[in-house]
C-alpha cells in the first residue's frame with residue numbers, strides 16, 4: 404500500500420474523529436496539523452487534509468493549499484447540511500491559486516456542543532444568530548439555518564457511512 408497521511412485541524416473533535424476513521428480505514432499516518440510542517444509531508448504519496456469550518460473558512464488549509472503534492476484530497480467538517488450548502492466561495496478562498504486544486508473535495512457534517520464552546524466561539528455564535536434572525540426566510544443560508552436549528556444545544560451529526568465515497572476514491576487511485 405502507498406504512503407498516506409491524514410492531517411486534521413479541529414477545535415472540538417468532530418474533524419479529528421473523521422480523520423481517525425479515515426486513517427484507520429486506509430492504514431494511514433494520522434497527523435495533527437498544528438504539529439506538522441510542509442517539509443514533513445514530502446515522504447507521502449497522498450495527503451488527505453481535513454479541517455473544521457469556522458466563519459466560512461477552512462481551518463489550517465494553508466498547510467496544503469500553497470505547495471504541490473502528488474495527490475491531495477481535502478475534506479471539510481461543518482454544522483450545515485452538506486446537501487444544502489454551496490461550498491464554492493469557501494473553496495475559492497481556501498485554494499486561491501486556480502492552477503493548483505485538490506484532486507477531490509468532500510464535505511461532512513460535524514456537530515456542536517454549546518456548553519463546551521470557548522467564550523469567544525459562543526459569543527461569535529450569538530452574534531451570528533442575531534444577524535441571521537434579522538434576515539427573511541429566503542435570505543437565510545444553509546449555515547444560518549443550521550445555527551438557528553441548533554443554537555444552544557448539543558448536536559452530533561457525525562456518521563462513518565459518509566466516508567465511503569472518499570475511501571473508495573483513495574483506494575482506486577492508489578490501487
Ligand SMILES: Cc1cc2nc3c(=O)[nH]c(=O)nc-3n(C[C@H](O)[C@H](O)[C@H](O)COP(=O)(O)O)c2cc1C
Nearest residue numbers: 413414415416417418455458459481482483513514
Ligand atoms: C465560531 C464558530 C463558527 C462556525 N462557523 C461555521 C461555518 O461557517 N460553517 C459551518 O458549516 N459550520 C460552522 N461552525 C460549526 C463547526 O464547523 C462545527 O461545529 C464543526 O463540527 C467543528 O469542527 P471541529 O469539532 O473539528 O472543531 C462554526 C462553529 C463555531 C463555534
